[in-house]
Amino acid sequence: MTGTQATIPAQQRRSGAARQMLLAFASLIALVIGFSLASPNFFQVSNIMAILQATSVNGVLAVGVTLIIITGGIDLSIGTLMTFCAVMTGVVLTWAGMPLILGVLTAIGTGAACGLVSGMFVARMKIPPFIATLGMMLMLKGLSLIVTGTKPIYFNDTPGFTQIAQGSVVGALIPGLPLPNGVLILFLVAAVTAWILGRTVLGRYTFALGSNEEAVRLSGVNTDAWKMAIYALAGGIVGIGGLLISSRLNSAQPALGLGYELEAIAAVVIGGTSLAGGRGTILGTLIGALIMSVLTNGLRVLSVAPEWQTVVTGAIIIVAVYADQLRRRKASQG
Amino acid sequence: MSDLVRMQGIDKRFPGVHALRAVDFDLRAGEVHALMGENGAGKSTLMKCLSGVYQPDGGRILIDGAAVALPNPRAAQDLGIGIIHQELALMRDLNVAQNIWIGREPRLSLGRIDEARLNADAAAIFRGMNVAMDPRAPVAALTIARQQMVEIAKALSFRSRVLIMDEPTAALNDSEIAELFTIIRRLRAEGVGIIYISHKMDEIRRIADRVTVMRDGATVGTVQAAETPIAQIIAMMVGRELVDEPVAIPDLSAAECALELRGITRGREVRDVSFSLKRGEILGFAGLMGAGRTELARAIFGAEPPESGEIIVHGRPVTIRSPADAVRAGIGYLSEDRKHYGLALGMDVRANIALASLARYTDRLGRIDEQELAAVSNRYIDMLSIRTPHDRQEVRLLSGGNQQKVVIAKWLLRDCDILIFDEPTRGIDVGAKAEIHRLLADLAGQGKAIIVISSELPELLRLSHRIAVMCEGRLTGILPGGASQERIMALATRREGMAAE
Structure with missing residues (x-):
């Protein structure tokens, strides 16, 4: 009898989380339908591809920071880290003239190394994540400007670099579906990260740390090392974001980056991941990122001033989190 | 019979508190050794030293006669020392099986977790405990009593030779306690040494072989559970005899x-x-x-x-x-979970007592009259005999009973x-x-x-x-x-x- 008592709330809980995801997904669909009805220019293959392409950088950053937010942390440095990774790639490819693959590895490696440093500040030195990554954010911004002498580095000497984000492997295989590589990379990154979260030890500890870090530590887990690993993984993912943005711009723009972290965190929050840690999904983050770019794109198609797009995005964040609060309050009342 | 565990001259200091003073304690294989004492007596601290959570400042710990170092919980677990903490140490967002095997997940290639084996192993432990439990149930959805069962299953999963239970029955009902005792007796028969911390006298009589009493960070003595009258154990704990008076029911017929x-x-x-x-x-x-x-x-x-x-x-x-x-x-409400709902743990005694009545001690500019507050909180500290070095002590450093008194003081000050x-x-x-x-x-x-x-x-x-x-x-x-x-x-x-x- 006691066994059944335990399973009933379990099912309720699962359906609650599913409902949350459904809500975000339904909002996305509603937005797409709404914009399609409002403007014939919206639901065109070219526009949809533009939306997806616009999602790719923010999406990748959001996937990375989702990991950190599930641990109960936050990472404010991902925007300027993205830029720093792009800059280091520029150093390796354009200044040193190394082959493309080394540039790719540099971006990911730089991201992972910086993530590891952030993780060390947080885990070993016990600096609150907000502060540690705020410091990282400023340091990385400064470093990008110092390394480049404040001037952009162009990738004109590296043929194929722009193909990373702008080419279309899918389009070459399936004519009529010109899915940009950047979007393909976003989906791959999301799929792999979702797999890591759901299936691997690293993923298990990501949720466990956000749920009750002290309990994990008391269970004999080296929480500091795992936390650093999670920050490093997130950093590596941000490195991929750096590749995407520099490939799209065909340059590493050292002044860019600030503000990207907040967009990414917004996508995570809209996707239903709890800032309190312990709960979250990559699929939700992906949907959150899509909602943001659909909104921006749709409002632009409807010729709404860009200032208002920002206002609407802000409002959406509040509405999304409030809806989640309402749902949770209902759930806790049974 | 040889000693499984011997703790000699364990000393531990925290800022402002000498928590353990040269404590000796030993545990034999196949016995239930009850550790008793008032809150703040040092029982939990001593056990945290044994389980690698705290490092003692002095003394040594011997397992099977050999001195060991326990720099972290993992080291203690590897030596077969398992602990069930008083504050349940579970991850609410994970499920039952995931909680039990945290840190020891059966792995496949690429760091993947073998969920099927994880669940099967957890189910096997619950079968052995004779407890019906779905290994995939999320912990947050379980009652406290059933979360406790998860903790016990987790400790059992280590095949521990030493099992420390810190007030394991605090949230269990009678049938659950009986179930727990069956499990404890079976473990004892298998040669596991069990350290059992509890405040419930009747439990000690039912389950313990020996009783060690602590007071003010030192051991008072060790006695045989079966032969020692409860009154004597209580006297050892509090340093005085307590009398249990039946309730006197006042005449309230005229009361409003x-x-x-x-x-x-x-x-x-x-x-x-x-x-x-x-x-x-x-x-x-x-x-x-x-x-x-x-x-x-x-x-x-x-x-x-x-x-x-x-x-x-x-x-x-x-x-x-x-x-x-x-x-x-x-109307004032003193929650069962005072740490969550009753206290601002990181704030001091004075601030907590004043928490519900601040408006009364604030002038028109919003300044708080700390002098008056100090006087008031010291009055309540005296009145309720709250044991705290001073009214600026952080509440989280007080024992449970004294924390409770701080909450009472808060509502009394608010004229509830x-x-x-x-x-x-x-x-x-x-x-x-x-x-x-x-x-x-x-x-x-x-x-x-x-x-x-x-x-x-x-x-x-x-x-x-x-x-x-x-x-x-x-x-x-x-x-x-x-x-x-x-x-x-x-x-x-x-x-x-x-x-x-």
């Missing part, structure tokens, strides 16, 4: 009615509850877990306001939509004359318990109206002038103080379908 409930209903947890409470009266609430007593208290306090029904305070109907309304009406105590002595040791009981009786004597919710029947019988019994959200009866446990249990199990019979 302080609180009256008419048909209070909220969801399925609280159904059509009506009763009245007089000034100077202690009304105990008995019931099984999930009977709706806490939910009723939270409804009265406005934490989850009632959906229907009337609340009448001192003869005037009041509308309670929020705790603020309740406090204005003079209707006080609802939810499990006021949970996790509090015998000496402090008697003190809290005396305090409640004194408060009633001063004309406060008091509701006490407790899962310990002896406590309710010792305290209550009348005993209200709930079952499945309904009030099934109100008995006079000193009623027999059988009558209370009969009402506590009178389910709706049976009421007609």
